[in-house]
Amino acid sequence: MIVELISVGTELLLGNIVNTNAAYLSEMCARRGLSLYYQTVVGDNWERMAETIRTALGRSDILLITGGLGPTEDDITKEVVAQVMGRRLLEDKHTRERIQAYMEAYAASAGLKEIPENNWKQAQIPEGARVLDNENGTAPGLILDDGGKHVILLPGPPEEMRPLFEEQVYPYLGELSQEVIVSKMVKLCGIGESSVAEMAADLIAAQSNPTIATYAKVGEVHLRITAKAETEQEARKLLKPLVREVKLRFGPYIYSTEEKGTLEGSILDLLNDKGLTLVTAESCTGGMLASRIINVPGASEVLKAGLVTYSNRMKRKYLGVKKSTLKTDGAVSEKTAREMARGGCEQTEADVCVAITGIAGPDGGTEEKPVGLVYIGCCAAGKIKVKRFQFTGGRAKVRSQSVSAALTLLRECVLEQYYHS
Amino acid sequence: MIVELISVGTELLLGNIVNTNAAYLSEMCARRGLSLYYQTVVGDNWERMAETIRTALGRSDILLITGGLGPTEDDITKEVVAQVMGRRLLEDKHTRERIQAYMEAYAASAGLKEIPENNWKQAQIPEGARVLDNENGTAPGLILDDGGKHVILLPGPPEEMRPLFEEQVYPYLGELSQEVIVSKMVKLCGIGESSVAEMAADLIAAQSNPTIATYAKVGEVHLRITAKAETEQEARKLLKPLVREVKLRFGPYIYSTEEKGTLEGSILDLLNDKGLTLVTAESCTGGMLASRIINVPGASEVLKAGLVTYSNRMKRKYLGVKKSTLKTDGAVSEKTAREMARGGCEQTEADVCVAITGIAGPDGGTEEKPVGLVYIGCCAAGKIKVKRFQFTGGRAKVRSQSVSAALTLLRECVLEQYYHS
Numbered sequence: 001m002i003v004e005l006i007s008v009g010t011e012l013l014l015g016n017i018v019n020t021n022a023a024y025l026s027e028m029c030a031r032r033g034l035s036l037y038y039q040t041v042v043g044d045n046w047e048r049m050a051e052t053i054r055t056a057l058g059r060s061d062i063l064l065i066t067g068g069l070g071p072t073e074d075d076i077t078k079e080v081v082a083q084v085m086g087r088r089l090l091e092d093k094h095t096r097e098r099i100q101a102y103m104e105a106y107a108a109s110a111g112l113k114e115i116p117e118n119n120w121k122q123a124q125i126p127e128g129a130r131v132l133d134n135e136n137g138t139a140p141g142l143i144l145d146d147g148g149k150h151v152i153l154l155p156g157p158p159e160e161m162r163p164l165f166e167e168q169v170y171p172y173l174g175e176l177s178q179e180v181i182v183s184k185m186v187k188l189c190g191i192g193e194s195s196v197a198e199m200a201a202d203l204i205a206a207q208s209n210p211t212i213a214t215y216a217k218v219g220e221v222h223l224r225i226t227a228k229a230e231t232e233q234e235a236r237k238l239l240k241p242l243v244r245e246v247k248l249r250f251g252p253y254i255y256s257t258e259e260k261g262t263l264e265g266s267i268l269d270l271l272n273d274k275g276l277t278l279v280t281a282e283s284c285t286g287g288m289l290a291s292r293i294i295n296v297p298g299a300s301e302v303l304k305a306g307l308v309t310y311s312n313r314m315k316r317k318y319l320g321v322k323k324s325t326l327k328t329d330g331a332v333s334e335k336t337a338r339e340m341a342r343g344g345c346e347q348t349e350a351d352v353c354v355a356i357t358g359i360a361g362p363d364g365g366t367e368e369k370p371v372g373l374v375y376i377g378c379c380a381a382g383k384i385k386v387k388r389f390q391f392t393g394g395r396a397k398v399r400s401q402s403v404s405a406a407l408t409l410l411r412e413c414v415l416e417q418y419y420h421s
Numbered sequence: 422m423i424v425e426l427i428s429v430g431t432e433l434l435l436g437n438i439v440n441t442n443a444a445y446l447s448e449m450c451a452r453r454g455l456s457l458y459y460q461t462v463v464g465d466n467w468e469r470m471a472e473t474i475r476t477a478l479g480r481s482d483i484l485l486i487t488g489g490l491g492p493t494e495d496d497i498t499k500e501v502v503a504q505v506m507g508r509r510l511l512e513d514k515h516t517r518e519r520i521q522a523y524m525e526a527y528a529a530s531a532g533l534k535e536i537p538e539n540n541w542k543q544a545q546i547p548e549g550a551r552v553l554d555n556e557n558g559t560a561p562g563l564i565l566d567d568g569g570k571h572v573i574l575l576p577g578p579p580e581e582m583r584p585l586f587e588e589q590v591y592p593y594l595g596e597l598s599q600e601v602i603v604s605k606m607v608k609l610c611g612i613g614e615s616s617v618a619e620m621a622a623d624l625i626a627a628q629s630n631p632t633i634a635t636y637a638k639v640g641e642v643h644l645r646i647t648a649k650a651e652t653e654q655e656a657r658k659l660l661k662p663l664v665r666e667v668k669l670r671f672g673p674y675i676y677s678t679e680e681k682g683t684l685e686g687s688i689l690d691l692l693n694d695k696g697l698t699l700v701t702a703e704s705c706t707g708g709m710l711a712s713r714i715i716n717v718p719g720a721s722e723v724l725k726a727g728l729v730t731y732s733n734r735m736k737r738k739y740l741g742v743k744k745s746t747l748k749t750d751g752a753v754s755e756k757t758a759r760e761m762a763r764g765g766c767e768q769t770e771a772d773v774c775v776a777i778t779g780i781a782g783p784d785g786g787t788e789e790k791p792v793g794l795v796y797i798g799c800c801a802a803g804k805i806k807v808k809r810f811q812f813t814g815g816r817a818k819v820r821s822q823s824v825s826a827a828l829t830l831l832r833e834c835v836l837e838q839y840y841h842s
Contacts, residue, residue, distance in 0.1 A: 010634060011634075011636050012443075012444070012447070012460065013447055013451075013457045013458065013459075013460065014447060014448065014451045014457075014645075015443075015444045015445065015446070015447030015448025015449070015450075015451060016444075016448070016636060016643075016645075017444065018439060018440070018441055018443075018444040019439070019440055019443060019444065019460075020439055022433075022436075022439075022440060022462070023433075023436045023437075023438065023439040023440065024436065025436070026433070026434055026435060026436030027435065027436030027437070028436070029436075030435045030436060036434045036435075037434065037463070037464060037466070037469055038434075038461060038462065038463055038469070038473075039433065039434065039440075039461070039462035040459065040460070040461050040462075041443070041459065041460035041461075042458070042459055043458060045458070048458055048459070052459070055476075070614065070637065071614070071615045071618065072614065072615070072618040072625075072635060073618070073622075073625055073626070074625075074634065074635070102813060105811050105813060106613070106813070116613075116615040116616055116618075116619050117619070118615055118618060118619060119615055135813075135814065135815075136813065136814040136815065136818055137814075157637070159639075159814065159815075159817065159818045159821075163815065213435065213437065214437075215437055280708075280729070282708070282727075284715070285712070285715075286708075286711050286712050286714070286715025286716075286720070286724075286727060287701075287703070287707075287708025287709065287710070287711030287712035287715065287727045287729065288708065288712040288715075289708070290707050290708030290729045291706070291707050291708035291709040291712050291820075293707070294705070294706075294707025294708065294709075294729070294731065294820075295707075295816065295817060295820065297782070297783055297784060297816060298784070299707070299731070300731050300732065303707070303729075303731055304731070304732060304734075304735060305728075305729055305730060305731065305732070305735040305739065306703075306707060306708045306727070306728075306729025306731070307726075307727075307728065307729070308701070308708065308711045308715070308724075308726055308727025308728070308729070309726060310715065310720070310721050310724055310725070310726065310727070311721065311725060311726070313725075314725060314726040314769075318726065348735070361718070362718055363718060363719070395716065395718060396716060399712075399715075399716065
């Protein structure tokens, strides 16, 4: 089956936002075993959108259309699709009730007196369409089947689109395809993409079924191994030898083999299993590390506190960094990172503390200590390890790389001190 | 003049990489005053790429094609374009010399003995094409003019494409375009997208030149007003009355009229202007608020510390929340938010403290205090204001909405206490 993506939105054509939806949906389609030949972005314009949809219907079996389902007059995707497919728009009672409930909750918190009239537009559904309830917004997803073609509409905001896709569209796509695709994710940290490619070069060159693909993420590399077969059992059988080989080669770098496994989640599991507590001490990343950890449900069992100590005074007050260290070595130094990590444990009585201090830029760099210089310290079971990094890129990139590196070091120290000893 | 983007690459269709080139080029084209109606992604496939190029030539004046100029057999963009436009490929002596020089330097550093044979493919140029020297790789950019159509080929890697575009293509596009486009961004917080749409319904309905468009962001709405004219001065003149009207209608909600203005940046400016210091106290958002603030360069002047106090014990230790409050009202309550905000100021001697406590889910909710319930407190000049929110969506969405709401409340309190009094 051939799938085609259409992303609707003038904000994409103006370059206001990056089309991350297309990358996400393409990856999910590849995983589902669907061939994808075209991605198109078109604006909120009736004629051009209609033309794009007609062209896509002529050459593909499944259309995944995102965006343009909002309550404003600009949002016309549903209307255009209904016209192209010759369907009337009718109010869906169920959707109207859901909008009512959603908006009442929202109106109360936003201090609105009543629900804006244009929101009801979102309860209009093309006749015969299957409605996909949206738990994170008022625009439902829609599936229209017609003469062997399948048109799927999804809201544009990723935080609405992704859960809708994962929970309701991905299983539906599975029903459409005749083949069974099974894939296994292997997630690595502490190793670069080119090293992975080199270590797996023979496997990549020899791939046919199963296939092996690498995805570079910030501070991580993901390997997906995918097999196609007529039955799930057969596909799993095909998968097994290659998965075993990959695990053998990349063992120590593997933090998860779960599709939804995250580096921070795997670390919390390690800490939780041993009943250990954690504290974070951040300078240039300013809460980004704590925030990533706290995004894991149940993080409260492990993370005692997160301390963002941007100024020297706060580094002294909350982490007990010595005045003399800050004076002689500076805030961005091996010694400060070491004292921050030790101080974090001492001040909060946590078992483990990971600390970050660096220069995220754009200002503050010198010849000796350029922008991107970051020291990361980790104290576990009283043992402290500090690593020095020289990252490239802008402020946001330096910060996100620092967070990934801190998690990688944290995992390494926890394994060394509490697991391998 | 109408421009169209074509991004070539199977890695885009597999979702291995995000198409940041498209966002970058779209923004640059908008700035140059070119209308862009379509972006297409197509794989390294001769028929589909040829079809895509022919379609684009039929409806647009300028084609910007990125990717597929590399040395491998998969890279066929130049060959397809030459065929579609009826040009022969000829070796370009100048380009061959440049490849030689580039590869000799690279070969030395990479330990290669000789230049791989397939690299010479990159010296083949469609007859009559203008060659754009690439300082960061071996694939040159190319411009082909034919019957009023302009086809521009650029390498795919952003670090090669961007400098090539900026230095050689952007000025070329300026020569082609007759119109000038000027746009003004107006960024709002504390008001929902549908309310904005309603309040601006007449302006949106009446738009032609200038146009007005709304963009919904988490906790924010952005309005872009855009005018086209023959000269920049004329465009600015067209823009003025509508911008004035928008400012009049949305006055108190406007936090910035700068393209790159952020809510957190505007708040730091307000605090900085009065020499005020800030501290954040976070529970469920766990550092996300501090992290957003610290992403603003120079935030260190204002933000004294960020305290992530996830547990009751840490709320008491770092923020002085009373044991009795936690016992009678609970950690997620109006009173706790109030004490967190006051305690943050007292403990760190900051002028302003914004505090967040809530239930991000998926667990921890009760009938009385459901998932998504968040209290946000702000203490400014000793005055404390607390707001209650009931957010919807998953853990990540509840957290990001909380951060936006906290910034909005923070802005409100700072304006009230230090500006309007």
